[in-house]
Amino acid sequence: MFAGFITSLRNEGVAVSLTEYLTLLKAMRHQVAMLDVEDFYYLARATLVKDERLVDRFDRVFALYFQGLSGVSQDLLAEIPEEWLKKLAEKYLSPEEMAAIKSLGGFEKLMETLRERLQEQQKRHEGGSKWIGTAGTSPFGAYGYNPEGVRIGQSESRHRSAVKVWDKREFKDLDGEVELGTRGIKLALRRLRRWGREGEASELDLGGTIRATAANGGVLDLHLRPERRNKVKVLLLLDIGGSMDDHIEESAQLFSAAKSEFKHLETFYFHNCVYEKLWRSNRRRYDDFTATTQVMNTYGPDWCLIVVGDATMSPYEITHAGGSVEHWNEEAGALWMERLLKHYPKAAWINPRDTHHWGYTASLKLLKQMMGERMFPLTLDGLDSALKELRRPH
Amino acid sequence: MTKPAKFTGTDSYITTRDLEIAVNAAMTLERPLLVKGEPGTGKTVLAREVAQALKMPLIEWHVKSTTKAAQGLYEYDAVARLRDGQLGEAKVHDISNYIVRGKLWEAFTSDTQVVLLIDEIDKADIEFPNDLLQELDRMEFFVYETKETVKAKFRPLVIITSNNEKELPDAFLRRCFFHFIRFPERATMEKIVAAHYPNIKHDLVREALNLFFDIREVPGLKKKPATSELLDWLKLLMVDDIPADILKSNDPKMVVPPLYGALLKNEQDVHLFERVAFLARRGQ
Incomplete structure (x- = not known):
């Protein structure tokens, strides 16, 4: 029935499955939405779209696909109950006109006048690019009795405007074309789970209980143990500002995924290259910083170090003292990187830049070399390899 | 069936x-x-x-x-x-x-x-x-x-x-x-308010909604106030019997709306709003 519509949706990247299509057909058969394009639109949206970011694409396909719906309207005309038309008339004709018509002769006359009025309407609205009048004052659009007319049967209080809901494209802002969802990242991060038992004993230790009970001569001796928790510890250093502005979206997603996955996660920010200072909140970077040595002393070598940055800067910022763009650094960035890497054997650099460009930036090559090829792209595969690297026994 | x-x-x-x-x-x-x-x-x-x-x-x-x-x-x-x-x-x-x-x-x-x-x-x-x-x-x-x-x-x-x-x-x-x-538009919001507080004064609702939608417009708010916050706030306004004209006041001392705690839920947002409101006042 709507196979073409489904195909168009799939072509536009709204991945509709057969199940959902069948559900829609079933819902139509159960008359959830009847004879009303707008209701049908809502039903189709609730059935076929499961992510608010895709609603806008759905709206566009819907508008395109159902442009040719006009043919239906003529058949419907015959079935429109009288009282709806009366209501329609009330909307379209002034009270004086109504009175005049009434005195002239009843319903026949009324219908005739109404028809004329709607004919006029149709002419006036022609030429618009959409099948609804673009002027937006008439609640009927270009085709007069299109299924919109059916809605007149509903109560007056429902205020409607002539622009179709799907033409409004209210969900436009939500369509982000985000390919790398947090779900994917989270699933990748699960690789780094390392289970350990810590904290309050709240789970029955079956093995321990059996052993203790047997030792106790068959009298029950319950043993409890703490629940299994992910005890991997992650120190996340994020490059912020400057060239990283283009990658904020991905980095933020990675960060939010990491935050919900790891219980022990410490985050610090740096700019371009790591020097003697790191800061916890980017807003207060000038007055509230932590010395890099202090960070290293607080978080021991059992922590995994993950650096997120594009490693794109002037090579001097890495190699020379005083090379930083922001302040006078006594020691070169390279020295600080070396210290960090020596302190944290488990380390990886995640780079949001496209791997195609990696060969063209001197600073990037430099850092990659320094990391001992432990630099990975910020893609699901890259994350996977990075986490594999972190899991490797050192 | x-x-x-x-x-x-x-x-x-x-x-x-x-x-x-x-x-x-x-x-x-x-x-x-x-x-x-x-x-x-x-x-x-x-x-x-x-x-x-x-x-x-x-x-x-x-x-x-x-x-x-x-x-x-x-x-x-x-x-x-x-x-x-x-x-x-x-x-x-x-x-x-x-x-x-x-x-x-x-x-x-x-x-x-x-x-x-x-x-x-x-x-x-x-x-x-x-x-x-x-x-x-x-x-x-x-x-x-x-x-x-x-x-x-x-x-x-x-x-x-x-x-x-x-x-x-x-x-x-x-x-x-x-x-x-979706976040309700103004007309729907008025209906929602009317459904919850049938006896509320009209001008109070109007001014409160003006302010409310203004606050939602402030860019960079961590948590935009939503319907439930608006309803709480209106209730407080009603309990304290705050007249409608206070809400639209141009009084420079009154930068933040009364009882803003119901609308803005963290101190960064309050600071941000104060700054924006202050700048807007100065621009007038």
């Missing part, structure tokens, strides 16, 4: 047509309805209102980060049985005495159709929705301990809410109807 009653909102809950269609579709086809939207736009309240409007009992299952899918079905209290066994109690011989029923079981075995609310499904572990696929699809599950199959007498109307903290798996989404509660 008897046609089920249609949901068209209640006196205290103003719906939009798309929401009604989504609820009715979920009800007719007996599939779960997934509701997303900004916090405070009435996702949880929807289930309560649907239950009330359709005169069906409501079973609420609030999901937390530690909730496991199996807890919704049943839990076998092995420890209690072990202890009773030691004490030689008679009921220890029947394992079903130690099966603790979960919310889904409760909903399935109810004698009338119920509304089952699974609140904030995104709080749970990322695999949580996958573990419930079969149960929500077929509306039945198997109890291993007693070898019985619990099958829904009446398929409950399942309403699931999510705050978008985690993305839900595709296989799960395929089986649901979906509705995104």
Whole structure:
């Protein structure tokens, strides 16, 4: 029935499955939405779209696909109950006109006048690019009795405007074309789970209980143990500002995924290259910083170090003292990187830049070399390899 | 076939047509309805209102980060049985005495159709929705301990809410109807306010809504105030009997609106709003 519509949706990247299509057909058969394009639109949206970011694409396909719906309207005309038309008339004709018509002769006359009025309407609205009048004052659009007319049967209080809901494209802002969802990242991060038992004993230790009970001569001796928790510890250093502005979206997603996955996660920010200072909140970077040595002393070598940055800067910022763009650094960035890497054997650099460009930036090559090829792209595969690297026994 | 009653909102809950269609579709086809939207736009309240409007009992299952899918079905209290066994109690011989029923079981075995609310499904572990696929699809599950199959007498109307903290798996989404509660526009908001506080003064509502929508416009707010915050704030304004003209005052001392605590929930937002309001004043 709507196979073409489904195909168009799939072509536009709204991945509709057969199940959902069948559900829609079933819902139509159960008359959830009847004879009303707008209701049908809502039903189709609730059935076929499961992510608010895709609603806008759905709206566009819907508008395109159902442009040719006009043919239906003529058949419907015959079935429109009288009282709806009366209501329609009330909307379209002034009270004086109504009175005049009434005195002239009843319903026949009324219908005739109404028809004329709607004919006029149709002419006036022609030429618009959409099948609804673009002027937006008439609640009927270009085709007069299109299924919109059916809605007149509903109560007056429902205020409607002539622009179709799907033409409004209210969900436009939500369509982000985000390919790398947090779900994917989270699933990748699960690789780094390392289970350990810590904290309050709240789970029955079956093995321990059996052993203790047997030792106790068959009298029950319950043993409890703490629940299994992910005890991997992650120190996340994020490059912020400057060239990283283009990658904020991905980095933020990675960060939010990491935050919900790891219980022990410490985050610090740096700019371009790591020097003697790191800061916890980017807003207060000038007055509230932590010395890099202090960070290293607080978080021991059992922590995994993950650096997120594009490693794109002037090579001097890495190699020379005083090379930083922001302040006078006594020691070169390279020295600080070396210290960090020596302190944290488990380390990886995640780079949001496209791997195609990696060969063209001197600073990037430099850092990659320094990391001992432990630099990975910020893609699901890259994350996977990075986490594999972190899991490797050192 | 008897046609089920249609949901068209209640006196205290103003719906939009798309929401009604989504609820009715979920009800007719007996599939779960997934509701997303900004916090405070009435996702949880929807289930309560649907239950009330359709005169069906409501079973609420609030999901937390530690909730496991199996807890919704049943839990076998092995420890209690072990202890009773030691004490030689008679009921220890029947394992079903130690099966603790979960919310889904409760909903399935109810004698009338119920509304089952699974609140904030995104709080749970990322695999949580996958573990419930079969149960929500077929509306039945198997109890291993007693070898019985619990099958829904009446398929409950399942309403699931999510705050978008985690993305839900595709296989799960395929089986649901979906509705995104949009932030209500002004006209709808006025209706919502009228439904909650029928006796409120008109000019107070007008000025309060002006201010409210202005605040939502402030760029960079961490948490934009939503419907529930507006309703709380109006209630406070009414209790304190604050006249409407205070809200629109151009008094330079009055930078933040009275009782702003109901609208802005963290101090950064309050600072931000103060700054923006101050600059706007100066620009005048």
